[in-house]
Amino acid sequence: DAKTTQPTSMDCAEGRAANLPCNHSTISGNEYVYWYRQIHSQGPQYIIHGLKNNETNEMASLIITEDRKSSTLILPHATLRDTAVYYCIVRVDIQGAQKLVFGQGTRLTINP
Amino acid sequence: KAGVTQTPRYLIKTRGQQVTLSCSPISGHRSVSWYQQTPGQGLQFLFEYFSETQRNKGNFPGRFSGRQFSNSRSEMNVSTLELGDSALYLCASSLAGTPLSSTFGSGTRLTVV
Numbered sequence: 001d002a003k004t005t006q007p008t009s010m011d012c013a014e015g016r017a018a019n020l021p022c023n024h025s026t027i028s029g030n031e032y033v034y035w036y037r038q039i040h041s042q043g044p045q046y047i048i049h050g051l052k053n054n055e056t057n058e059m060a061s062l063i064i065t066e067d068r069k070s071s072t073l074i075l076p077h078a079t080l081r082d083t084a085v086y087y088c089i090v091r092v093d094i095q096g097a098q099k100l101v102f103g104q105g106t107r108l109t110i111n112p
Numbered sequence: 113k114a115g116v117t118q119t120p121r122y123l124i125k126t127r128g129q130q131v132t133l134s135c136s137p138i139s140g141h142r143s144v145s146w147y148q149q150t151p152g153q154g155l156q157f158l159f160e161y162f163s164e165t166q167r168n169k170g171n172f173p174g175r176f177s178g179r180q181f182s183n184s185r186s187e188m189n190v191s192t193l194e195l196g197d198s199a200l201y202l203c204a205s206s207l208a209g210t211p212l213s214s215t216f217g218s219g220t221r222l223t224v225v
Contacts, residue, residue, distance in 0.1 A: 043116070043202050043216030044155070087155075099145070099168050100204075100214065102155035 004088045009107040018075040020106050022088030025069040030092050033064060035073045037084040038105070044087065047073065078110045114138065116205050116217035124223045130191040133220045137184050137205030143167075144186040145214070146178060149200040158201075161186055190222075198224045 005023040012018040024033065032051050036044040048055055048062045050071070055062045061074040075082055087105040117136040125131050137144050145168075146158040157170040161180035178188040184205075190197055202219045 041200075041218075041221075043204070043218050045216070046214065099157045099160060099170070100147075100155075101157065102147075104154055 004090055004103055006086075006088050006103060006106045008104065009109070011109050011111055012075075012078050014080060014110050014112050015077055018078040018082065018108060018110070020073040020075075020086050020088075020108060021070065022073070023070045024088070024090045027068050027090050028092075031090045032092070033062065033068075033071050034089045034091060034100075035060070035062065036087045036089065036100075036102075037082075038087070039081075039084040044102075047086075078108075080110050080112065082108065083110045084108060116203055116215050118201075118203050118217040118220050120220060121218070122221050122223075124225060125193050127193055127195060127224055129193050130189060131193060131222060132187050132189045133201055133203075133222070135186045135188075135203030135205070135217060137186070137203075138207075138215055141205035141207050141215075142184050143206040144180055144184065145204045145206070146186070146188050147202040147204065148172070149202060149219070150196075150198070155202070158188065193224045195224050198222060 032049050034049040035047040038044045048057055048060050050062045050064050064071045085105040085107050087102050089100055119134045143162045145160040147155050149155045158172055159166055159178050160168040164180045175191045180186045200219045200221050202216055204214045204216045206214045
């Protein structure tokens with residue numbers, strides 16, 4: 001699995017957009033970029049994933065660079081409940097590839 | 113629909129004892145994975161079961177074992193507990209055994225004293 005690099009921590013003001021970067025320079029052509037988050041004392045929660053194109057859902061947007069070596073998770077209007085550790089994971093999406101390798105993630109703090 | 117259910121939520125055991133943790137996956141999900149989370153090592157994959165068979169295994173000693181029943185419910189067992197086994201143990205279930213469809217439970221917090 002490709003290695004990912006994320007900043008250790010970030011702060012963002014409530015109501016502003018939170019942009020969380022992730023570097024994955026060794027990503028392979030068939031590997032997806034997944035984002036999960038973990039709110040204190042809960043299990044990780046799936047946010048979004050993508051392969052090449054930018055993606056958007058009700059939670060966030062995912063911007064993947066053209067060379068796929070980095071990506072950015074965007075929370076458009078951050079709320080206090082978005083305070084969590086955010087994990088960027090690169091993985092193939094095939095049956096039998098259930099194992100997820102979590103790095104240290106980015107601790108995002110939303111400030112009032 | 114009901115999420116992934118882990119029991120018990122909290123557990124305190126003494127060093128040397130053994131412990132069994134339970135995970136009930138989302139209805140219809142056949143893949144169950146287990147993870148250990150500690151402050152020092154972060155989230156680490158333990159093993160995955162699919163249709164009652166262990167399909168993937170992480171780098172943990174043989175004291176850590178698991179099984180899956182015909183109804184997809186899974187248990188993990190840790191024997192001869194050590195202080196370092198204190199952790200949050202998380203279970204994730206998946207419909208097709210792919211990362212995309214993984215849903216995590218809230219975990220069992222095990223404290224070994």
